[in-house]
Amino acid sequence: MKLLTHNMLTSHVQGVIxxxxxxxxxxxxxxxxxxxxxxxxxxxxxxxxxxxxxxxAEWLGQSQDLPSTLIPDYEKDEEFxxxxxxxxxxxxxxxxxxxxPESGREFPISKGVPNMLLIEDE
Amino acid sequence: MALHCGRACRxxxxxLAHDNVDFRLPEIKALLSLRNRPFDTxxxxxxxxxxxxxxxxxxxxxxxVMSRTVCGKSAFELWGHGTTTDELRMSLLEYxxxxxAPYLQQNSTYKINxxxxxxxxVFKDSIEKIDALDFLPFKGTVNLKAPEHIFCLxxxxxxxxxxxxxxxxxxxxxRWIADGQRELIRSYSVKKRHFIGNTSMDAGLSFIxxxxxxxxxxxxxxxxxxxxxxxxxxxxxxxxxxxxxxIDYNTIHGVGKASRKNQKWRGPxxxxxxxxxxxxxxSLYVDVMVSDASKxxxxxxxxxxxxxxxxxxxxxxxxxxxxxxxDIIKPPEDFSGESHIPVSMAYxxxxxxxxxxxxxxxxxxxxxxxxxxxxIYRPEYCEEMVPLHPCLTLISNCEQTLSSHxxxxxxxxxxxxxxxxxxGLAHLADPRFTPYHGHNSFREKYFFFVxxxxxxxxxxxxxxxxGKV
Numbered sequence: 001m002k003l004l005t006h007n008m009l010t011s012h013v014q015g016v017i018x019x020x021x022x023x024x025x026x027x028x029x030x031x032x033x034x035x036x037x038x039x040x041x042x043x044x045x046x047x048x049x050x051x052x053x054x055x056x057a058e059w060l061g062q063s064q065d066l067p068s069t070l071i072p073d074y075e076k077d078e079e080f081x082x083x084x085x086x087x088x089x090x091x092x093x094x095x096x097x098x099x100x101p102e103s104g105r106e107f108p109i110s111k112g113v114p115n116m117l118l119i120e121d122e
Numbered sequence: 123m124a125l126h127c128g129r130a131c132r133x134x135x136x137x138l139a140h141d142n143v144d145f146r147l148p149e150i151k152a153l154l155s156l157r158n159r160p161f162d163t164x165x166x167x168x169x170x171x172x173x174x175x176x177x178x179x180x181x182x183x184x185x186x187v188m189s190r191t192v193c194g195k196s197a198f199e200l201w202g203h204g205t206t207t208d209e210l211r212m213s214l215l216e217y218x219x220x221x222x223a224p225y226l227q228q229n230s231t232y233k234i235n236x237x238x239x240x241x242x243x244v245f246k247d248s249i250e251k252i253d254a255l256d257f258l259p260f261k262g263t264v265n266l267k268a269p270e271h272i273f274c275l276x277x278x279x280x281x282x283x284x285x286x287x288x289x290x291x292x293x294x295x296x297r298w299i300a301d302g303q304r305e306l307i308r309s310y311s312v313k314k315r316h317f318i319g320n321t322s323m324d325a326g327l328s329f330i331x332x333x334x335x336x337x338x339x340x341x342x343x344x345x346x347x348x349x350x351x352x353x354x355x356x357x358x359x360x361x362x363x364x365x366x367x368x369i370d371y372n373t374i375h376g377v378g379k380a381s382r383k384n385q386k387w388r389g390p391x392x393x394x395x396x397x398x399x400x401x402x403x404x405s406l407y408v409d410v411m412v413s414d415a416s417k418x419x420x421x422x423x424x425x426x427x428x429x430x431x432x433x434x435x436x437x438x439x440x441x442x443x444x445x446x447x448x449d450i451i452k453p454p455e456d457f458s459g460e461s462h463i464p465v466s467m468a469y470x471x472x473x474x475x476x477x478x479x480x481x482x483x484x485x486x487x488x489x490x491x492x493x494x495x496x497x498i499y500r501p502e503y504c505e506e507m508v509p510l511h512p513c514l515t516l517i518s519n520c521e522q523t524l525s526s527h528x529x530x531x532x533x534x535x536x537x538x539x540x541x542x543x544x545x546g547l548a549h550l551a552d553p554r555f556t557p558y559h560g561h562n563s564f565r566e567k568y569f570f571f572v573x574x575x576x577x578x579x580x581x582x583x584x585x586x587x588x589g590k591v
Contacts, residue, residue, distance in 0.1 A: 005365060005409040008424035012417050020421050034405040040340040040363060047425055089408070112395075113374055116367075116413040 001098075001114050003056050004088040007048050011100035013118065018102050021052040024059045025106075026096035031062075034090050041081045044088065045074060053087065062091050132221070133200040134184050135296050136174040137237070137276060138193055139304060142330060143170060146193040148518035148534060149333045150174075153187045156336055172239050173278055173294060175200060181299060188300035190360065192307060192329045198274055198296030207254065210293045214258060222259065225297055231265035234273045235298075241279040241286050251275055255295070272298040303329070306359065312352065316396045319350040319373060319381050323432055327522075327532075328356035331430055334518065334534045335493045337362045341427035342408070346415040346481070349373055351394030353430045358403035362427070366394065367413035374412050416477050418485075425487050433474050435497040435530070475509045479535070483513035486537040491517070495530045503529075513539040 011019025050070050057063045066083055074080050098107045098114060108115050138146050147169055151161045162177040176184070184197045201222065202213030225232070234255065236248040243251075255275065262271075277290035310325040312318050323331070331353060337343055339361025345353050348366025350373060358364050372378035376393030398407045413419050415433075475496065482492040492514065498507070498521070508519055514535040523529045 001411075002409055005411070008420050010419065010421040012419055037340055043340060044342070047423070049421075049423075089405075111375065112409075114409075114411045115371065116411055116419045117369070117371075118414075118417065 001093045001109050001112060002089055003053060003060075003091060004044065004048075005114075006056050006093075006098070007053050007088075009098070009114075009116075011102065011105065012116075013100050013103045013105050016100060016102045019100055021049070021055060021101070022098040022107070023101055024056055024093060024096065025099060026060055026093045026109075028093070028095035029060055029062075030092045030094050030112075031086075032090050032092060034085075036082055036085050038075075038078060038081050041085045041088065042075045045070065045084065048088075057087050057091075060091060060093070062087060132179075132181075134176045134179060134299070135198045135200040135203075135276070135294050136176055136187075136194050137196045137198070138172050138174065139195050139302075140172055140239075142193060142326065142522070144520040144522075145327075145330050145334075145532065148520060149191060149193045149330055150187065152334050152336050152517075152534075153190050154179075154183070156190075156338060157183050157186055159183050170281060171278065173276060173292070175203075185300050188302050190333055191302040192304055192326055192333070194302035195304060196274075196301050197299045198276075198294070199299055200294060200296045202296075203292065203294040205292055206289070207293070210295060211257065214255075214295060219259070225271045226258070226260050226262060228261040230262040230271060231269045232260065232262050232271040232273060233264055233266050233269040234275065236275045236277070238277045238290070239279060240281060240283060241277070241290075251277075274298055310355065310359070310401065315352075315355075316400050317350055317376055317393055318352075321432065321434075322350045322381075323352040323356075325352075325356070328352050329359070331493050331532065332356040332360055332362075334532065335428040335430050335491045337428050337430070343428045343430055344426040344485075345431045346429065346478070347431050347433045348394065348410055349432070351397050351410070353432065354394060354407075355397050355401060355403075357428070357430060358398055358406040359401065361406070363406045363408050364398075365408040365410065367411045367415065367419070369412070369414050371412050374410050415481075416473070418481060420485060422484070425485055425490075427487055427490050429478075429482050429486060429490075429492045429494075431478070431493070432495045433478065435495075472509075479509055479511040479514060482535065483511050483537060483541045488537055488540065490537050492533075492535045492537070494533055496533050498529045498531055500527050500529055508533060511535070513537055513541050 006022065006024065009020075009022055011022055013019065051068070054063065054066060054068055057066060064083065064087070066087060071077065071080060074084075092112055093109050094112050096109045098109065099105070100107075105118075136150070147161075154161055159179055162179075164175045164177070167174065181199070188194060188197050201217045202210055202215075204210035204213050234252045236243065236251055252275070274294075274296060276294045276296075278292040278294075279286050279290050306329055307326040310329075312322045312324060315322070335343070335357070337357045337360045341357075341362040343354070343357045343362045343364050345351070345364070345366040346368075348354060348368045349370075351364075351366060354364035354366055368374050374394075376396070394410050395404065395407050398404045411419070475494075478494060479492070486492060496508065500523075505519070508516065508531070510516065515538045517534040517536050518532070519534075520532045521529050522532070
């Protein structure tokens, strides 16, 4: 699971109000090298919950001097965009789980794939 | 039939392949729309014809369309056309010499092709037709192997293979500009793909879907019924980042029984990510997840540029969702021995589409498109059955016949309005928004029809056999 996805996921356990962001408990993390696209990163940044991204990076020990608030004019800062690219797409949780911050329900991540299925009446 | 004026209003001729005929116009319109160009053609435009004239475009527009289209075979700069050889000649003589000159230079090489639709010409006749064009000021030398410029005489002999006329209905002459992407149909064929399933979309249609969806580089595309990821493969080919979800754990993880004839179990390299790796687009792979499309996992403000999907019809794959149900349906065959689908219940087809449209209304960017297949029981189909939503505008509806009584329709919708609180419940208030309701029994109707056919077949056999005795 990549942090771009994590940033958009929320807990859908019935009755939960504050289900975002899901807590990441990773037992295996991988960092891949992927082709960088400045336009894609620039487009994604406004759609992100920045604080949730920083929080997720911290959970994985991958904060690497990312600023805690978004810098202005980031479109032109290639170094910054590359850092965001790395944290959004290159860092991957291979094994672990996502935990609902309110109910404590855990969603397993196996081979990089989160399983978000709930059982009946959850 | 005069073609006049400068570079800006040249005419172009599109030569289209003769399959997926209903899907061609929406595809070309979508690709022109990516360039902010309207579809502008002649008054005699016939959608069924393989030759389309396009006006008001630049050569760059044409090249851009051809770099994406799988319906278009080739594009030409149109120099002349007519319904008789004389008309064609007059038309060509009227075409400005200064527009022709750059391609007819003395030190250049060229060749002329003849293409006839719905007729086969003997070699001698092709040569005669080329010779008949020698009133054109060709100054260069002919080179059949690697010419700098290619010209084409295209003749339309109509669409009836049993009534082929002596003379063509229409003739066109132009300079070849570019070919379309039909080669992708072969190179992306599912036959060669690492990971396939019963419902993998064939390559041609998946590219058509990506084009209808106006997918472009650096988009983020989502498929909520991703299966084996064939739609994501096509979207990634056009540069989009892709993600998907599916309720089926085994398909997402690439485990369980294989779909190929001589193969029992899936190999280790069979999953969606491996498919993207096969085509060199692994860096565009975002994620896939096991998830129930009826219980969205995305936060309210999560948005995608396009949603491209093929929801289950309930025939080869069952329609399922999680939830409590009195009659527990046995979970599907499970490779690793655990139960991954906690109690499946029937996900009624009408609910699938109501949920899908509602999801799209909330999670598409404004101007983003939803593309999906709608299974249809033909004897009962009417246009009003296509689901609607106040925030989405219907762009196109193209039928692909599956059998005499069933078809599926590729529906394209564009988000034109942000949802308000009331819109989410619109389908409850207005019957117009769930006209598909009767189609819950699509599966029943499909199987009942098959049963009826079998019944009559055996009935007939029995009586004809008895008759012989």
